Amino acid sequence: MDTPQVSTKIEFSSLFLSHQKTAKALKKGSLEKRKAKLNAIKNWLLEHQSELHQGEYLDLKKPQDEVNVTELYPLVAEAKHAISHLKEWTTPQPIKSSLAFFGTRSFVHYEPKGTALIISPWNYPLLLSLGPLISAIAAGNTVILKPSEFTPATNKVILQMIHELFDQEEVEVIEGEADVSASLLELPFDHIFFTGSPQVGKVVMTAAAKHLSSVTLELGGKSPTIIDETANLNDAAAKLSWAKWTNAGQTCVAPDYLFVHKSKKESFLKLYREATQKMYGQKENYTSIVNVKHYQRLDQTLKDAIEKGANVLISGDNSPENLDIQPVVIENVTEEMRVMKEEIFGPILPIMTYQNLDEVIDFINARPKPLALYLYSKSKRNKKRLLAETSSGALVFNDSVLHFGHPHLPAGGVNNSGLGKAHGHAGFLAFSHDKSIMSQQIGLTVASTVRPPYSRLKKKLIQFMLKYL
Structure with missing residues (x-):
């Protein structure tokens, strides 16, 4: 019609x-x-x-x-x-x-x-x-x-x-x-x-x-990702490459920033470069930025980070005419940078290192509750800690973004990331x-035995109910 x-x-x-x-x-x-x-x-x-x-x-x-x-x-x-x-x-x-x-x-x-x-x-x-x-x-x-x-x-x-x-x-x-x-x-x-x-x-x-x-x-919000010292780095690099760069990072549950254990940073970055190149080295596999306004927003966000001391670890040839921003990974980020204040919603990934999981948990808990939180780990203890000590719309172990497509799992945030x-x-x-329905029998009911006037027997029944029912 x-x-x-x-x-x-x-x-x-x-x-x-x-x-x-x-x-x-x-x-x-x-x-x-x-x-x-x-x-x-x-x-x-x-x-x-x-x-x-x-x-x-x-x-x-x-x-x-x-x-x-x-x-x-x-x-x-x-x-x-x-x-x-x-x-x-x-x-x-x-x-x-x-x-x-x-x-x-x-x-x-x-x-x-x-x-x-x-x-x-x-x-x-x-x-x-x-x-x-x-x-x-x-x-x-x-x-x-x-x-x-x-x-x-x-x-x-x-x-x-x-x-x-x-x-x-x-x-x-x-x-x-x-x-x-x-x-x-x-x-x-x-x-x-x-x-x-x-x-x-x-x-x-x-x-x-x-x-x-x-x-x-x-x-939405800034969804953190953690790679701890026990993680399978090959597995994490492949999964995070897809999760971050698919749709050019324009995904509400995409990893927004990454914490990597200090001992694993260089090994992970090598594998991440390879995974990114393998999946998105060809333009036909990669999405553009939606419009000029968002392209300029992302461009200014990256320039702000570089001007304030961030280092670029991975980048490519961008095309303003085609609204194309190739995957970017940066380090040496600080809380004064826009990239760490605002949801990125694009193909820019800040990386930070850590030595103790306590500092990561404190960092996450000092900010609004994220839509998703991702941990790559083989450690049951670390998984339990993230579950008990943080709050997020979703918590995913050893994958990212995939949970959003699971029809049996409720999807949503908490507080600032959704209701x-x-x-x-x-x-x-x-x-x-969900309407509550109740059908009562006609005549004598339990409720009818405790209606006024309150005789001595009814008072005893009320006390019995308080203690045992």
């Missing part, structure tokens, strides 16, 4: 009212209809790979195989996972009762929240738009999707898919810049799912508070209201 784009505040309000009406109808819809919609999304993605590849190449020069591995596969897996588990997720969960509630039956019923707004970023324009959409549809909601204005070619393909599979009153895509997001945020959505920076996340949360809308905030969880069952729950 060829549906015209909604573009004004009045049209936004009219569209939202139609979504509210549809949301009420969807609450009565069957699971089979939800599964059919999810299956339609999955099949459309598989059948239109060439259009999706072309869109991402035009927006980010992203290689076709990288799109398949980092976006299409996780989306297809997410849809399959939701389809196969939807009956289990929606089945009311019985709740055990204590003796004080003898005679009652209680359970938790999952119902759609209703109307959902998804505001997605530019770095993984398919995955971070359609992943939350799959969760919202699985939970039975209507959705208005606001993708980033920085990826117009990919947005066009998403819009085509949505208009072919859904009525406008159920799912719609609205494009535009920040003012469009601001207008949408004035509407009383039942749930808002935002992926982006902590700074904008605070704006979204403030807007949601006006309507007491629930939110999922998938934010709420996504993916799989956690994503379904994010867009669902």
Whole structure:
């Protein structure tokens, strides 16, 4: 169906009212209809790979195989996972009762929240738009999707898919810049799912508070990586090369800075150079920076570090015309440098050495809680210490980034790096209201034995309950 784009505040309000009406109808819809919609999304993605590849190449020069591995596969897996588990997720969960509630039956019923707004970023324009959409549809909601204005070619393909599979009153895509997001945020959505920076996340949360809308905030931050003295350096070099340089470092869970044990630094750097060259030495395997603004931001961040004393250990030939920044590794970084203050979100990796794990833990804990924390180690003791002594959205041992695509694992941050969880069952729950249901028997109940007036017998019963029930 060829549906015209909604573009004004009045049209936004009219569209939202139609979504509210549809949301009420969807609450009565069957699971089979939800599964059919999810299956339609999955099949459309598989059948239109060439259009999706072309869109991402035009927006980010992203290689076709990288799109398949980092976006299409996780989306297809997410849809399959939701389809196969939807009956289990929606089945009311019985709740055990204590003796004080003898005679009652209680359970938790999952119902759609209703109307959902998804505001997605530019770095993984398919995955971070359609992943939350799959969760919202699985939970039975209507959705208005606001993708980033920085990826117009990919947005066009998403819009085509949505208009072919859904009525406008159920799912719609609205494009535009920040003012469009601001207008949408004035509407009383039942749930808002935002992926982006902590700074904008605070704006979204403030807007949601006006309507007491629930939110999922998938934010970011500086995710630390540690290579200790027991790590397998070949393994760590290969995994970190992919995790840091894929999508040119424009990944919310990418390693932001690296601590290497002093005794392993030179050996690791040699292997890291080799792994980086092997994977990304050819331009066709490497993504570009999204636009001139972000290219200049990264260029200034690197210049700031060098001017303040950082040394460049690995670099390549950059191309401002092609928005191409080759992988950069720097050392001798300090806390006064922008590269250590701000989330890098690009192909620059600061490396620091350490002698004692205590200093690394203290460094991490002195900063906002990261979205992810990575430790490459064979030491059970070090793994236990990181688990017990740090806080992060995710903690991954001997790999990086991979956890984000795991459909069974909740994905999300903590405090400054995010609120709420996504993916799989956690994503379904994010867009669902877990309603408490209790059914009481008629007539004599435990509760009726302790109602006023309080006779001597009732007082004894109350004391008995306090002690034993």
